[in-house]
Amino acid sequence: MSQFEKFNFKTMEEIQGKIEELGVDITLTNNLEPLKKPVKVGNKIAPNSIAILPMEGCDSNPDGSPSELVYRRYERFSAGGAGLLWWEANAVVQEGRANPLQMMITKENKGEFAKLIQVCKKTAADSCGSDHKPLNILQLTHSGRYSRPADNGAPMIAQHDPLLDPRVGITNDYPVVTDEYLDSLVGKYVQSALLAKEVGFDGVDIKSCHRYLLSEILASHTRKGKYGGSFENRIRLLLTIVREVRKAVGEDFIIACRLNVFDYHPYPYGFGVDKDDYTKEDFTEPLQLVKLLCENGVDLLSNSAGNPYYRFPQVTRPFDSAIIGGEVPPEHPLESIARLFNFTRQIQKVSTVPVIGNGYSWLRQFLPYAGSANIQDGSCSLVGLGREAFAYPDAPKDIFRTEAMDPKKCCIACSKCTQIMRDHGRTGCVIKDAAQYAPLYKEYREKADAKNADR
Helix, strand or coil: CCCCCCCCCCHHHHHHHHHHHHHHCCCCCCHHHHHCCCCEEEEEECCCCCCCCCCCCCCCCCCCCCCHHHHHHHHHHHHHCCCEEEEEEEEHHHHHCCCCCCCCCCCCCCCHHHHHHHHHHHHHHHHHCCCCEEEEEEECCHHHHHHCCCCCCCCCCCCCCCCCCCHHCCCCCCCCCHHHHHHHHHHHHHHHHHHHHHHHCCEEEECCCCCCCHHHHHHCCCCCCCCCCHHHHCCCHHHHHHHHHHHHCCCCEEEEEEEECCCCCCCCCCCEEEECCCCCCCHHHHHHHHHHHHCCCCCEEEEEEEECCCHHHHHCCCCCCCCCCCCCCCCHHHHHHHHHHHHHHHHHHHCCCCEEECCCCCCCCHHHHHHHHHHHCCCEEEEEEECHHHCCCHHHHHHHHHHHHHCCCCCCCCHHHHHHHHHCCCCCCCCCCCCHHHHHHHHHHHHHHHHHHHC
16 A cells, blocks of 8 residues: 655656556646547537536525626636536535535526526637637536535435444434435426526536435435335436436437446445445446446436545545545545546446546646546546636636646645535635635634534
């Protein structure tokens, strides 16, 4: 087992040397032309191969409509030059919101979303030229065990989990959501998708990652009824939602799915894990699911892994510094990145639709060289920027215009954007966007410390 190490590379030769020393499957190339390639997604075209992954700000208005901070974030993303903007988690029901300010499109506030979409389209054209028309995908979600529609958590669980339940105060007699409730959600996803189409989005994502409700159902081996136990039962709700949304929106609207392919969580509570050793992946079910998603109407995929609310955050997003009280990983971040790259590679091999890769932010200025290499060898179709987009929203524009990223503008993987979320605040890059977010970080840290002191 190698040792954890913070980023400390100045040249391509230095990071290439570490890659070779560790023996990890990461390739770098100076040829950035693959990043400029348009990508067909369903019946639409992304103008290049860089995507902004869903980065939640926890800062919408109480009714779910875009606030000033939401406008600011998506205008920055739109001006930044990416070919696809995957908008953050949008709750399909009030009780499924992850926080009181989570985005939520409704019949009452749809006009505000329509205004923002038009602003973003104009911003993209003004910044990058009239022919630059990025695709906009809205992520649809139900937060399940991490639901917090008001000040206090209100978990809705698909199955009991002896490791996760105690962390949110769930006792053995706590109710599991019924099959009837899950049945009712299908129509809610359809309604949200139709609203998204009406206001001008190019597609929606049926979110199934990070142990939110649909992700937990994929792992619900111990659940009784039609949504638990067998593989066919555990994928039933996700596939039903995909099929019903497709029927409702027609063929010219993108359906995406961002899914966990590896939970890094013990069986029978984890998805995509070896039954005897949960630290090892078992691709059997995830790859079967990918094939079925493609057959049932999905046009775009993005993979993730792990549970950012639990341990082992490096499985989801490699970092230099953990959140307060977090663990130092027992592996080098390049090993964590190689694992994520491999997940995407395995999915793209069996997928008939484009797959967006993730895990790039820790690489800083070397990000485009790894992303371009992955596209070039067929390991993914688009390169996704997550935390990097908070810090450096115009990274795509710099890559295309200068063939490089500015090291001074890059995300430093400090986890402060995650810390604000854990402190129940509005989040963004505390370091590179300090004027906006450093005061917020301080404010919510103080509130969290005071709350903890009262316990």
